[in-house]
Amino acid sequence: MTPNFRSGFVTIIGRPNVGKSTLVNRLVGHKVSIVTSRPQTTRNRIQGIVNRPNAQVILVDTPGIHRADTALARQMMDEVNHALEGIDILAVMIDASEGLRHEDRLALERGRHHRGPLFLLLNKIDRMSKPALLPLLEVCSREAQFTEMIPVSALTEDGVSLVLDRLVASLPEGEPLFPADQFTDQPERFLAGEIVREKAMRATRQEVPQAMAVLVENFDEDPKLLRISVTIQVEREGQKGILIGRGGQTLKEIATAARKELEEILGIKVFLEVRVKVQPNWRDDPRRVQQLDWRRQLEQLSDEQ
Ligand SMILES: Nc1nc2c(ncn2[C@@H]2O[C@H](COP(=O)(O)OP(=O)(O)OP(=O)(O)O)[C@@H](O)[C@H]2O)c(=O)[nH]1
Ligand SMILES: [Mg+2]
Numbered sequence: 386m387t388p389n390f391r392s393g394f395v396t397i398i399g400r401p402n403v404g405k406s407t408l409v410n411r412l413v414g415h416k417v418s419i420v421t422s423r424p425q426t427t428r429n430r431i432q433g434i435v436n437r438p439n440a441q442v443i444l445v446d447t448p449g450i451h452r453a454d455t456a457l458a459r460q461m462m463d464e465v466n467h468a469l470e471g472i473d474i475l476a477v478m479i480d481a482s483e484g485l486r487h488e489d490r491l492a493l494e495r496g497r498h499h500r501g502p503l504f505l506l507l508n509k510i511d512r513m514s515k516p517a518l519l520p521l522l523e524v525c526s527r528e529a530q531f532t533e534m535i536p537v538s539a540l541t542e543d544g545v546s547l548v549l550d551r552l553v554a555s556l557p558e559g560e561p562l563f564p565a566d567q568f569t570d571q572p573e574r575f576l577a578g579e580i581v582r583e584k585a586m587r588a589t590r591q592e593v594p595q596a597m598a599v600l601v602e603n604f605d606e607d608p609k610l611l612r613i614s615v616t617i618q619v620e621r622e623g624q625k626g627i628l629i630g631r632g633g634q635t636l637k638e639i640a641t642a643a644r645k646e647l648e649e650i651l652g653i654k655v656f657l658e659v660r661v662k663v664q665p666n667w668r669d670d671p672r673r674v675q676q677l678d679w680r681r682q683l684e685q686l687s688d689e690q
Pocket of ligand 1: 399400401402403404405406407408419420421422423424425426427428447448449450508509510511512537538539540541
């Protein structure tokens with residue numbers, strides 16, 4: 386065994402929109418998880434792998450914990466439960482600029498049940514005054530026995546390297562669990578769908594962002610060009626109209642933004658085709674919701690081959 390090398394799994398949980406995916410992307414140094422200002426952006430657990438000379442940290446980003454009132458929300462909460470299995474460290478994240486909120490209790494509750502190092506990450510400190518931190522730390526320390534409580538700003542990166550150092554210090558000694566060049570478990574095919582969803586969520590508001598799902602129909606790579614076709618599924622005709630926009634303008638902007646980012650991330654020219662389809666109440670239909678689980682889709686793709 387490599388002497389003093391540490392490795393293991395760190396799951397990050399918290400209510401929607403506190404900045405879990407932003408922090409995972411920062412620590413990994415690659416975009417593995419999409420980020421928007423809308424709550425309930427992340428829908429599946431996604432691993433982001435951080436390699437350091439002395440450690441490999443596998444971060445698990447999770448959907449924001451909230452009351453499950455649709456089949457989709459139930460699947461999202463199942464993803465959180467899966468992400469808690471067999472991990473080394475659990476990190477609960479709160480939005481420090483909003484203080485400790487009633488909505489944080491579901492994540493704290495899970496934190497209290499975790500055996501092993503328990504971290505509290507107080508994110509978005511760029512939005513608050515330093516003196517306000519102390520009383521908040523005091524309030525939080527009464528909620529659970531935290532191994533570490535770390536104020537951080539995933540946005541400005543203040544405290545981010547300290548988070549990594551402290552996580553590494555709490556991991557067990559062990560060999561790397563993934564090859565050093567791998568930084569996520571999510572295949573590019575599904576990342577492509579997520580990038581489209583991010584742009585579409587950012588381009589819309591109110592109930593539209595959460596009513597969308599993206600299905601990747603085609604992902605064909607030849608040496609010079611990557612051809613991707615996706616369908617954005619919405620629940621109602623009105624939402625489809627909003628997404629397409631006057632003269633198709635909104636959809637065009639979404640597709641262009643997604644294509645540019647994918648070309649940058651994947652380092653290849655991309656041809657991206659985006660369609661929109663209405664699928665009434667898909668969020669309440671367990672079968673349709675299951676189709677969005679990329680791990681399940683992967684199994685199906687390999688069965689077909
Ligand atoms: N000011 C500030 N904004 C932040 C910080 N971290 C994240 N954000 C913003 O908060 C919003 C939500 O960030 P996400 O990373 O998508 O949050 P999340 O916890 O993954 O959200 P869900 O996937 O919905 O659970 C985005 O607009 C981010 O840019 C931070 O440290 N400071
Ligand atoms: Mg997220």
